[in-house]
Amino acid sequence: MRRSFIAGNWKMHKTPAEAKALAEELKAGLAGCGHKILIAPSFTALESVASVVKGSNILLGAQNMATVEQGAHTGETSVLMLKAIGVDAVILGHSERRHVYGETDEMINEKVKLALANGLEAILCVGETLDERESGKAESVVKTQTEAGLKGVSEAELDKVTIAYEPVWAIGTGKTATPDDADQIHKVTRDTVKSLYSEDAAEKMVIQYGGSVKPENAAQLMGMENIDGALVGGASLKADLFLPIAEYDK
Ligand code: PEP
Numbered sequence: 001m002r003r004s005f006i007a008g009n010w011k012m013h014k015t016p017a018e019a020k021a022l023a024e025e026l027k028a029g030l031a032g033c034g035h036k037i038l039i040a041p042s043f044t045a046l047e048s049v050a051s052v053v054k055g056s057n058i059l060l061g062a063q064n065m066a067t068v069e070q071g072a073h074t075g076e077t078s079v080l081m082l083k084a085i086g087v088d089a090v091i092l093g094h095s096e097r098r099h100v101y102g103e104t105d106e107m108i109n110e111k112v113k114l115a116l117a118n119g120l121e122a123i124l125c126v127g128e129t130l131d132e133r134e135s136g137k138a139e140s141v142v143k144t145q146t147e148a149g150l151k152g153v154s155e156a157e158l159d160k161v162t163i164a165y166e167p168v169w170a171i172g173t174g175k176t177a178t179p180d181d182a183d184q185i186h187k188v189t190r191d192t193v194k195s196l197y198s199e200d201a202a203e204k205m206v207i208q209y210g211g212s213v214k215p216e217n218a219a220q221l222m223g224m225e226n227i228d229g230a231l232v233g234g235a236s237l238k239a240d241l242f243l244p245i246a247e248y249d250k
Contacts, residue, residue: 004222005162005206005229006246007038007123008236009063009091010045019045023052025239030058030246035229037246038123039236040091043077050086059088061123064097067110069118079118089121091231093149095168099129105148112149112161121160123231124149125210126189130169138167139188146192155197162206163189164231170211172233179224182209186226215244222248 014022019041030037040061041049050060066076082090092115093108108124115122126145128138146163153161165185167177177185186207194202209221210231221227235241 002204002206002228003036004248005036005038005208006248007061007089007091007162007164007208007229007231008040008242008246009061009094009210009231009233010039010041010236011063011096011233012042013237014041014045016045016048020048020052022237022239023049023058026242026246027052027056027058029239029243031056033057033247035246038089040089046082046087047085054086059121060086062087062090063094064092065090065111065115067107067114069114079114079120083118083120087120089123089162090115091123091125091164093125093145095125095127095166095171098125099168105145108149109151113152116153116157116160119160121162123162123164123208125164125166125231127166127168127171127211133167133169138185142185142189143192146189147196150193150196155201158193158197158201158205162208162229163193164208164210165189166210166231172212174212176212176214176217176221177209179221179227182211182221183224183226186224190226213245215241215248218245218248 038059038061092111097103112122128141132141190202193205206228208229208231209227213230213232
């Protein structure tokens with residue numbers, strides 16, 4: 001039985017003080033929540049949020065990191081820095097990183113391996129664009145991104161990996177994949193894990209859905225056989241929206 005995993009990606013929103021206030025509300029609201037929960041503030045708010053969630057049932061996530069541990073990389077953030085301030089997991093390959101900042105499958109794979117080597121969990125994001133969906137390539141794109149992202153990752157390391165299927169056309173647009181369409185791609189993703197590793201690895205892999213998840217559609221999406229949680233953007237910025245998603249009941 002896979003444990004539901006709900007993550008909030010706060011993107012480039014909230015000052016450290018605002019982030020701390022939201023983290024405090026979520027910590028109070030989710031104290032009895034049985035799902036795995038993570039919040040990912042921007043880099044500048046990580047420390048203030050770390051001071052709130054430390055010792056609670058909320059994990060701390062970063063939204064990105066560099067491909068290497070240290071060096072002359074102006075503007076980048078190292079896995080060592082994230083670890084040092086108590087980050088548990090890092091979101092990698094988000095569609096905004098892929099499509100706005102030009103991150104390639106190879107770079108994302110380097111980051112996944114580096115996060116795991118340093119004991120952090122990785123949330124590997126995959127998903128097709130609208131053009132790719134309309135030209136019938138959604139399944140092959142997600143399969144390729146999954147294979148590339150996991151290249152060189154051992155089966156033993158997979159318990160620290162979550163895959164987030166986020167159709168690019170559904171992110172921040174208010175459009176959501178239908179539960180059946182999303183489940184179909186989740187199944188393709190699970191089958192990809194099976195062909196790369198084993199049936200057992202595929203069964204255990206937690207695959208989140210992301211793309212305009214809201215309180216109204218959360219339970220229906222996460223009630224699907226292959227959907228094990230959500231990566232939430234916009235609706236994670238307000239406690240009254242994120243709390244009901246995080247506490248959804250199948
Ligand atoms: C995201 O940024 O990962 C996301 C899914 O955003 P939204 O929920 O706003 O579509």
